[in-house]
Amino acid sequence: MLEFLLDTLEQLGLAGLFLGIAVEAISFPFPAAIVLLVYGYIIDPTGWEWILLSIYAALLYTAVAYIPYWLSLRYDHLLKNRVDKAGTRQMMKFMENYREWTITAGRVLGMGYIVYVAAFYKIKPVRYGFFTFIGVWPVSLLMLYLGRLGNIETVYTWFQNIQYALLILLAGAVGWYIYYRMKRRKTASSRKQ
Numbered sequence: 001m002l003e004f005l006l007d008t009l010e011q012l013g014l015a016g017l018f019l020g021i022a023v024e025a026i027s028f029p030f031p032a033a034i035v036l037l038v039y040g041y042i043i044d045p046t047g048w049e050w051i052l053l054s055i056y057a058a059l060l061y062t063a064v065a066y067i068p069y070w071l072s073l074r075y076d077h078l079l080k081n082r083v084d085k086a087g088t089r090q091m092m093k094f095m096e097n098y099r100e101w102t103i104t105a106g107r108v109l110g111m112g113y114i115v116y117v118a119a120f121y122k123i124k125p126v127r128y129g130f131f132t133f134i135g136v137w138p139v140s141l142l143m144l145y146l147g148r149l150g151n152i153e154t155v156y157t158w159f160q161n162i163q164y165a166l167l168i169l170l171a172g173a174v175g176w177y178i179y180y181r182m183k184r185r186k187t188a189s190s191r192k193q
Contacts, residue, residue: 009035010042017043021057021140025064032061033143040147054144058137062129069128103128104135 009016017039024032036057045053103123123131 006038006042009038014039014043017057018060021061022064025061025067027065027068033139036140036143037147040144041150042147044148044150045144046148050144050148051141054137054141057140057144058133061136061140062133065132066125066129069125073122103131 009020012019017035020035021032024035040050043049043053
């Protein structure tokens with residue numbers, strides 16, 4: 001599959017890079033980081049080309065990320081109906097404390113849905129763009145650099161393994177949280193009796 005991806009992206013040129021970034025910025029679950037990695041390998045940018053290409057990629061991502069931002073502002077009433085769920089309330093409480101930096105962290109971690117939380121809190125468009133950019137730019141810089149190193153199959157496998165480890169950690173954290181909540185309820189109900 002990696003060989004097919006390399007051939008296809010090489011045929012598309014820079015248009016393929018920017019198309020991949022744009023699709024992921026719209027909040028579709030698309031691996032733009034892998035596209036950046038592959039293009040770092042194909043193009044092999046050096047020096048200023050590498051830095052400028054990563055800046056262009058981050059600027060494009062930021063510009064296209066305004067589409068789901070404006071849509072979520074327009075349809076925020078649908079989002080408010082989802083906030084009543086307990087897990088969502090916890091995330092919103094965290095977001096209240098860290099607001100814009102949550103956008104940056106979400107972009108670094110590849111959480112495209114962070115845009116909906118940003119719109120829910122009515123974060124100003126300029127601030128949204130700034131924190132989106134500073135979250136995306138280091139990722140694009142890193143992925144283009146890793147692609148330049150040349151051993152793309154090893155890096156691709158390494159990222160897949162990291163993704164599996166993060167999913168296991170996330171599942172463990174959710175399991176611990178559920179256990180904690182159940183234990184807390186049990187303690188609270190025993191005190192009432």
